[in-house]
Amino acid sequence: MVYESSYETGRKPFTPDMQRGKWEKPTDFIFACCGLALKLDIFVISYQLIFDMGLFAILPYYFYMALYLVPLLVIxxxxxxxxxSGFISAFRLSPFFRGMGYVSVFLSIASLIYYAIFATVPLIFLLHSFRPTLPWSCEGFKNVWNLTTMCNMNISESDAISTLANETDFDVLHMTETHVPSVLFFKQHFKSLFDGIFIGVTDSQFSWTIVGFSVMIWGIIAFIFRNYSETSKFGKLLRYMILTTLALLLICLSRFIFLPGALDGLTHYVKPHLDSTENGIIVMVVVALQAFGSGWGSVMSLSSFNSFKTNIMSYSWIIAFGQTLVYILFGMVSFILQHYFQAMKVDSFDLYAETNWVLYLSSASALATLEWANLWTILYYSMLLISSLVVMITQIFTVLTSLFDEFEFLREHKQRVTYGFIGFLGFCSLLLSTQHGIVFFSAVSLDSILTHSVMHLLLILAVLWIYGRERFQRDIEFMLGQPFASWKVFILRFIAPLFLIYSLLMGLLMASMEHMFQSSLMLYISLILVIVPLIFIPGYGMYITYQNTGGFCNRFRRACRPTDWYPQEMEDRQQYEEVVGNSDVTHQLYEVTEEVN
Structure with missing residues (x-):
């Protein structure tokens, strides 16, 4: 393979940003990557399919962690x-695949627009929790719709018969829906309360209240980037935010244990079930992909702020186990809340509690039953708000980093670009202030599984086949200063792709199930978010190929060769040139013709 500089390919050479900074502490990289697990929409979308299986369903996760999650984190x-450099410029390793970086920007923007609702909802409940009487409590909630709610469930059997006979939710299976006041509290922000906020929505009216709260969220994010845009300060902020989130989560979990039905929930969570393990084998391969956050290249950009010799091997294992801990803790909270609502039944009748978004909506009614309800509500929703902000600001930080690394002219206007980008995201997120937006974009999270699986497969192709296993092994050994076993490369080349293909098929199945309950409009949007990026990647590769000279085969080979691929620090760069065996591998004025086998 010929190592070329950008001059030799006719493109502008890569100019590193020497002012981009480093993490204040090496562990800030671990905290930032563990914070990606706070992407809690996985607990909302297809919850019953993924997380209603208990602790033993997570056991296969450790198997997948070893076989393809940690290896992918290492890549x-x-x-x-x-x-x-960020996830665009990092593809100097093989410019033909640079389109994956641009697709990652597109996917990150889409996920940020969608994920804004997960910060808006906690802010709504948090600010209302400062009122003397919680508006979703039995004292503050006015049952003007004459529905069966948690507040009027304890009625006599004769009254229950009368209520059920007149209940519009009563169906042929003799099941009635028990409405949760906190869910109704959120729904009342929309005009059509009973059209269903999650399925079959036909109303696209704006909720100006939610618009106002959404503006507040983006204002908070703009304030964060105004004061913590430097890498060292940003890493320190993330560290404290994540530690605060975990501390509040443990405090709330310790209090939730005393809720009615909580111990049954914990028992169900930790009880061994063979069928749970079997189901975990099927679906946990998809959950493992959540380690990379709502965007695709976040880990790549976050690692670019490490020192060159940082031991990413051990860090990848710590990150994987840290994220697993986050899943377990939030899974315990979810099980406790689910069983709390299941325990609230009228003995003579089968009632179904409307536990939509149990972590975000239904949980408020459970908190309202506690002593010092306002305090616990403030603590709980502060935890959810901080966790959502961690996900959003980390994603924005990685996108901006990648854009500044790729486009040199943007570095002179970092502040303007940052505020403009946040403003653009805030404007687009207003779509989620309608019922349409909340319903339709709930499928985006599942659709991303398809795209992310394909992009991971392409990454393995680019790094371990096009760039080559020997060069990859040589580079990583040079960077870490320790051997990298060949069997690890074998797993990356042959074993990990098998699980990614399986994840691709599972993602296709789950997305198909989700779209069965969505409109045709959402199907078209999903096709745009899935098909168009996958077409753009080879399309951009062909564009890079066309820019080269010679016949098609020669053009294609030069498009796949690394350009300006070297460490940025001069001392590391000189040592790397000595290891490679060609001191002119990146010289701008030399024609390099030596083939490196």
């Missing part, structure tokens, strides 16, 4: 740390 971390 992402290697590309970012070796190149000291």
């Amino acid at each position: 992402h971390s290697f590309m970012g740390q070796f190149s000291s």
Whole structure:
């Protein structure tokens, strides 16, 4: 393979940003990546399919962690740390696949627009929790719709018969829906309360209240980037935010244990079930992909702020186990709340509690039953708000980092670009202030599984087949200063792709099930978010191929060769040139003709 500089390919050479900074502490990288697990929409979308299986369903997760999650984390971390650049410029390793970086920007923007609702909802409940009487409590909630709610369930059997006979939710299976006041509290922000906020929505009216809260969220994010845009300050902020989130989560979990039915929920969660383990084998391969956050290249950009010799091997294992801990803790909270609502039944009748978004909506009614309800509500929704902000600001930080690394002219206007980007996201997120937006974009999270699986497969192709296993092994050994076993490369080349293909098929199945309850409009939007990026990647590759000279085969080979692929620090760069065996591998004025086998 010929190592070329950008001059030799006719493109502008990569100019590193020497002012981009480093993490204040090496562990800030671990905290930032563990914070990606706070992407809690996985607990909302297809919850019953993924997380209603208990602790033993997570056991297969550790198997997948060893076989493809940690290896993929290593590849992402290697590309970012070796190149000291974001997920666009890191593809100097093989410019033909640089389109994956631009697709990652597109997917990150889509996920940020969608994920804004997960910060808006906690803010709504948090601010209302400062009122003397919680508006979703039995004292503050006015049952003007004459529905069966948690507040009027304890009625006599004769009254229950009368209520059920007149209940519009009563169906042929003799089941009636028990409405949760906190869910109704959120729904009342929309005009059509009973059209259903999650399925079959036909109303697209704006909720100006939610618009106002959404503006507040983006204002908070703008304030954060105004004061913590430097890498060291940003990493320190993330560290404290994540530690605060985990501390509040443990405090709330310790209090939730005393809720009615909580111990049954915990028992159900930790009880061994063979069928749970079997189901975990099927679906946990998809959950493992959540380690990379709502965007695709986040880990790659975050690792670019590491020191060159940072041991990403051990860090990848710590990150994987740290994220598993987050899933377990939130899974315990979810099970406790689910069983709390299941325990509230009229003995003579089967009632179904309307526990939509149990972590975000239904939980408020459970908190309203506690002593010092306002305090616990403030603590709980502060935890959810901080966790959502962690996900959003980390995603924005990685996108901006990648854009500044790729486009040199943007570095002179970092502040303007940052505020403009946040403003653009805030404007687009207003779509989620309608019932249409909340319903339709709930499928985006599942659709992303398809795209992310394909992009991981392409990453393995680019790094371990096009760039080559020997060069990858040589580079990572040079960077870490320790051997990298060949069997690890074998797993990356042959074993990990098998699980990614399976994840792709599972994602296709789950997305199909989700779209059965969505409109045709959402199907078209999903096709745009899935098909168009996958077409853009080879399309951009062909564009890079066309820019080269010679016949098609020669053009294609040059498009796949690394350009300006070297460490950014001069001392590391000189040592790397000595290891490679060609001191002119990146010289701008030399024609390099030596083939490196």
